[in-house]
Amino acid sequence: MKLSDLGEFGFIDRIARKYPTKNPSILKGIGDDSAVISLSEGLIVLLSTDQLIEGFHFNLEITDGWKLGWKSLAVNLSDIAAMGGVPIGFCLSLGIPSQRISIEFLDDFYKGITSLGERTGVELLGGDTSEGGERLTISVSVLGKASQGKVIYRQGGKDGDNLYVTGYLGDAALGLKLLKKGVYKKGMENIINRHLCPEPRTRTGQLLAERGIPNAMIDISDGLLADLNHLVNQSGVGAEVNLCLLPLSTEFRAWAAVYEPNPINLALRGGEDYELLFSASPEKSEEVDRLSKELSYPITYIGKLSRKIKGIVVKDEKGKIKEVQPLGFDHFRDG
Numbered sequence: 139m140k141l142s143d144l145g146e147f148g149f150i151d152r153i154a155r156k157y158p159t160k161n162p163s164i165l166k167g168i169g170d171d172s173a174v175i176s177l178s179e180g181l182i183v184l185l186s187t188d189q190l191i192e193g194f195h196f197n198l199e200i201t202d203g204w205k206l207g208w209k210s211l212a213v214n215l216s217d218i219a220a221m222g223g224v225p226i227g228f229c230l231s232l233g234i235p236s237q238r239i240s241i242e243f244l245d246d247f248y249k250g251i252t253s254l255g256e257r258t259g260v261e262l263l264g265g266d267t268s269e270g271g272e273r274l275t276i277s278v279s280v281l282g283k284a285s286q287g288k289v290i291y292r293q294g295g296k297d298g299d300n301l302y303v304t305g306y307l308g309d310a311a312l313g314l315k316l317l318k319k320g321v322y323k324k325g326m327e328n329i330i331n332r333h334l335c336p337e338p339r340t341r342t343g344q345l346l347a348e349r350g351i352p353n354a355m356i357d358i359s360d361g362l363l364a365d366l367n368h369l370v371n372q373s374g375v376g377a378e379v380n381l382c383l384l385p386l387s388t389e390f391r392a393w394a395a396v397y398e399p400n401p402i403n404l405a406l407r408g409g410e411d412y413e414l415l416f417s418a419s420p421e422k423s424e425e426v427d428r429l430s431k432e433l434s435y436p437i438t439y440i441g442k443l444s445r446k447i448k449g450i451v452v453k454d455e456k457g458k459i460k461e462v463q464p465l466g467f468d469h470f471r472d473g
């Protein structure tokens with residue numbers, strides 16, 4: 139059997155089925171943004187890992203050491219945020235092509251990763267160092283904590299829940315497209331930085347969980363539809379997304395009008411926004427609006443969960459309902 143037939147998620151499902159966890163303290167192993175372990179009464183430990191590989195996740199022609207360091211931690215913190223957790227520290231393992239990568243580059247990398255660490259109260263705990271051969275490889279594991287009963291899983295979505303997304307969609311994918319095209323114009327900085335050094339929604343995730351707002355939550359790393367697909371599958375409901383409600387930033391609208399023939403497709407399927415997608419019962423809508431005002435950035439209602447819907451459907455600007463294939467990035471099919 140070829141990995142491309144199975145796909146990235148087929149492969150992960152296969153591993154999860156073969157090796158289910160046995161220890162009752164492990165509340166969640168494979169299958170969510172972080173593993174969830176109950177260590178002692180009231181205390182939950184969260185553990186998550188993500189790697190970045192040169193040529194697949196980043197290209198040194200379009201980023202620098204500082205930004206790459208920042209992003210390496212950001213993508214991991216996003217997974218702790220998606221559980222509503224508080225990150226504590228991280229381990230960093232590097233496979234370094236020593237003939238090509240300089241000490242100055244690595245110094246910048248550590249400055250970037252620890253800058254985000256300081257900002258979020260997360261410290262470097264250790265790691266591992268090896269010769270990397272052809273590609274620079276970066277692997278970060280992050281440890282977090284949460285209170286018992288406050289962890290938000292992908293699987294808690296309920297029939298009739300409202301669906302919300304934090305911040306804006308599609309910026310990171312458009313930023314990558316502009317970088318790849320080699321176009322750089324004044325006014326593109328925000329869009330480009332959304333790809334190069336994304337902002338994890340650490341505080342937002344914590345506040346949502348503390349206030350008991352979401353029933354289910356996931357971060358958007360592979361694209362809205364792909365990650366919503368995980369949430370609906372695990373929650374046993376379907377979803378309707380209203381395309382007119384997708385939050386698109388002013389810069390996205392302006393630059394997409396010039397460089398992207400299908401901006402809605404980018405907002406639906408473009409990855410790496412690292413925003414949070416959550417469902418909450420309609421009674422929580424005022425609390426969501428209040429939190430959005432407190433944080434001074436949008437948390438936008440984009441649709442509903444429903445057990446009458448199978449999979450994901452979208453409502454277009456004419457009110458027409460269409461089924462969609464929730465395809466996002468798959469390493470073995472698109473890599």
Ligand code: ADP
Nearest residue numbers: 150153167168169170171172173187188217359
């Ligand atoms: P995310 O996009 O949130 O980082 P992934 O899609 O990478 O999540 O992973 C989904 C789940 O599968 C997570 O629980 C992750 O820990 C697990 N997982 C991914 N790859 C492997 C692997 N090679 N072996 C075991 N578990 C894995």
Ligand code: MG
Nearest residue numbers: 171217357359
């Ligand atoms: Mg995730």
